[in-house]
Amino acid sequence: MTKLVYECHPLGDSAIVIRLGSDISLATLQLVRQVAHYLENNWQKGFLELVPAYTTITIFYDAFRIYNYTSEAVLKSGQSQWAAAWHPYDYVLQHIVQLLENYKEGTARQLGAITDIPVCYEAAYGPDLEEVANYHKVSTADIVTWHTSRVYPVYMIGFAPGFPYLGGMDGRLTTPRKSVPRTRIPAGSVGIGGAQTGIYPFETPGGWQLIGRTPLRLFRPDTDPPSLLKVGDHVKFVAISSGEFQALEEGIASDGL
Structure with a gap:
């Protein structure tokens, strides 16, 4: 042993x-x-x-x-x-x-299930998507394809309650943080910060490049557990249209989720 x-x-x-x-x-x-x-x-x-x-x-x-x-x-x-x-x-x-x-290595625990995260990558929801594409000299469609092609392990929940730090991002997406952070980032914004990607659970300042947004609530203080994701879970981003975003957002609001 x-x-x-x-x-x-x-x-x-x-x-x-x-x-x-x-x-x-x-x-x-x-x-x-x-x-x-x-x-x-x-x-x-x-x-x-x-x-x-x-x-x-x-x-x-x-x-x-x-x-x-x-x-x-x-x-x-x-x-x-x-x-x-x-x-x-x-x-x-x-x-x-x-x-x-006295710790004894037990049977390997399987990593958590995959959670699909719907994301709208259109300009109104991803204000930095074009900037990220220009930085890498590719199209915005390439950025979306690369970002949605991986399954990301959740390494840590931090910075803000429910904020997942996700590993395994395609190296071609590595992008420096903004030189001047925003003072207000909308809840659900999906960003890239260096070699990591993550999701802002609620409105907060931040300096990551925003490439999309999800209507899902990642932090729900009225539920147990309050965080939608936990360390060891996996995330798969799924591209949706603005119409689908609005429909999901309205459904979540009406269900109180």
Whole structure:
């Protein structure tokens, strides 16, 4: 059995980061998901949230609750000096190390199902599509074809609630971010930022090149879970017309989705 290789370090005063690799790959994504699942099944009192990312897992915790739980047990054992010298992070680190030292690689968990994301790439919805095409000296149709030809793994949800960072984009689409970010980007906008593509879940500032928009709501705070996508899912972009966009948008609004 191969021993799990990892590193831990604090993030502020109430989080710990577990680094499981340095390469952004499907193999690392699979490992992150497996270890995250293992940690979720061995949850500790005082832990608040687990956030998987490209190569890391971050656990946020309540420092006061962690200290109370652990120091009380240590004080009962008579090791008061040892308890007083430690901080909440030390207790969390000790617990995480004990868990990871006992981690056994299980059966590979399949990556998530493919979610079709309808996108209108017309000029009114993709204001930067022509600029991206000109940058690569190709037609806008080429950009749409390349963008819709891949199935994208979701590596991370971040930046804004529900915002998916998608890997596996065709290298021919790699485009620098805008030199001056927009202050308002419409919800559902699909963008390219460097070698990545992603979807803005709601109106927010941003500097990615906008090539289309989806009528789907990626973040729904009134549902459980609130994010339409999660780490390990896959996304397939499907081109639609402006008429189809409007019909879907009206249907989603009437259904309250």
